[in-house]
Amino acid sequence: MFETIFIGLSVGSILLLVALGLTITYGTMGVINMAHGELVMVGAYTAVMVRIHFDLNIFYAIPAAFLMAALIGLIIERLVVRNLYGRLLDTLLATWGVGILVQQAVRLEFGLTFFDVHIEGLGVGLQRVDVPDILRETIQVGDIVIQPYRTFIIFLTVALVVLTWVLLYRTPFGTQVRAIMRNPDIAAACGIDVKRVNALTFAYGSGLAGVAGVMISGFKTVSPSMGTPMVVDGFMVVVVGGVGSLLGSVVSAGFLGQLNGIFATLSNDILARAIVFGAVILIIAWRPSGLFNFRGR
């Protein structure tokens, strides 16, 4: 029983980790960032590069990936998203294209492949990130086996949620973000530098995707196309939770994770996934704007 709940918790925390960045960029900024999965991938590759070139483990990779993904997010915001605020479908198309560009950049090693230059850690091949020993050895407490890596992810997710909450609700910066979210024009009229705040918010959301990438790379192979399917899960969590609601995302990730964990244990993962999608459809039909929502702009 404990293990079933634990698996659900773990699945939920991974969902939330991916969705947290989207909650910011989609939820608060109204940008459908299809390149979010690619930012997850960038985070994973940062962990690979940090391992290969500096021989550092994932604890160092987490801040590195945050900065790297945030930097790329900032560039994307400056070059593409900035011109598209308020045009939801256009952001979808444009960021989809950006996602493909980022993928190909990794695959072609920024084009160096054409000149026969090879950067170790990039390219079409599969890469891996090693989980440090301290997170690999299971701990036995009575009958319960504790998996340190999954436990670590759960705690990290909680920490990031708290950090994001503090940032959004307890700092002047967060007040500005929320003001822009309600009404960017009035916010600008009140003297908020909308462009600057938007850029930083987008970078923060992107950085969170980078951290998600590091943690996911502990489970699966790192490859240029690894991020694409995750966007779907991420949006699912955000939409069910209610666009723009941090609490909504937390609750919906937890709920969908448990649903997945319970049915995967009772029957199998294929059925569990079908049930999760079924539940998502029902929830959206019942509450089109998600579990928790408030009036936005």
Add this chain to the structure above:
Amino acid sequence: MKKLTRRDFVKKSAIAGGAIASPYFFSSSIALAAAELEVGVLFSLTGGLSIIEKSLSDATLMAIAEINAKGGVLGKQIKPILEDGASDAKTYNEKANKLVIQDRVPTVFGSYTSASRKAVLPVFEKRKNLYFYPTYYEGFECSKNVVYTGAVPNQQLSNYIPWIIKNLNKKKFFIVGSNYIYPREMAKVCKILVEQAGAEWVADEYLELGHSEWGAMVKKIKDSGCDAVLSNVVGDSVVAFYREFGNQGLKHDKLPICATVTSEIEIAAMGAQYASGSFTSFPYFQAIDTDANQSFVERYRKFVNDPKAVTHHALESSYFQVFLWAQAVEKAGEATPAAIREAVKGQEFDAPNGHVKIEPENLHVWLTPRIAQWDSMGQGVIIDEYPAPIIPLPYVAYGETASNLFCKEGGLDTSKL
């Protein structure tokens, strides 16, 4: 004087131009035709499967280069026409059509997945062309237009399961696989062999291809009371599976994963420590300790210009099947699909894995089953191998035996199914 109209001018200059150009054009194309023999090479060079299929394509090109260096076949150089299947069955079909109808090649080497093979099969059967397929697959196919050079289930399992039961002393198997035809057919053969050997299987579970959340499945394995896991998990999922297996505290010395698909590529991608102590059954491993194989690995690494490149079973088959083909062309004396197909029957070759021979009845290959245990460096240590190659039985799951072949020269005997 008649005025030169524009139309006349165009006509005349076109004829004149053609007359000037044509001698060059014809002579050069005749010269090409005399010196070169075109073949198709069809693997995914882009998309999700490109990581593995690119290596198969490279091995094929390397074999062609080596044959050309020795003078080619029938005095001609082999010229590969490289096409990209783009990890998509429909694209595979289109490219196969292009190679067979437009380029008129007598043979195509290609495919990694069964899905892509099934997609091109109608093209080769309808046009009576020839396809060389290098991957281990589920069997249950009997085409006159395909030469299968990878292992079929009996060549991976018939020594494997009795060996696990006898040498590892295991009695209860948990069978797990990806949810599509290959793992399901493999599971069928596994069950027959497990029951024959007097052991039992406790579960038979599947996960979607590419699934990476293995928490619930590994928990099920843990709770099932099994003492060995038979894995037919394929692709990316292999990595997630082995990692989760280790992360939940399961150890290969107590509860080993015995896999049929986990090769050097997956081991390198997951990190060797996760697989250390587990088993795989294949006719070929990079670690086969013969001069022929070491030289093959070296030549391959040089060819792809990557000193760390790994070789694996399907890659090795991609390589030796070109030699079998070249021998058949030499024997046939002409490069037409029908002549090559007749001549390829019974062809033998000393491949990096040992001696291989094409079974004349079903056009599959005799291979030597081997079992390896993975060490902490990600290399297989071969701990058991058949003394000689064994016959390929693509219908073993349905009761086919060496003395009672279902797939024969005349076609499939459906009454036996």
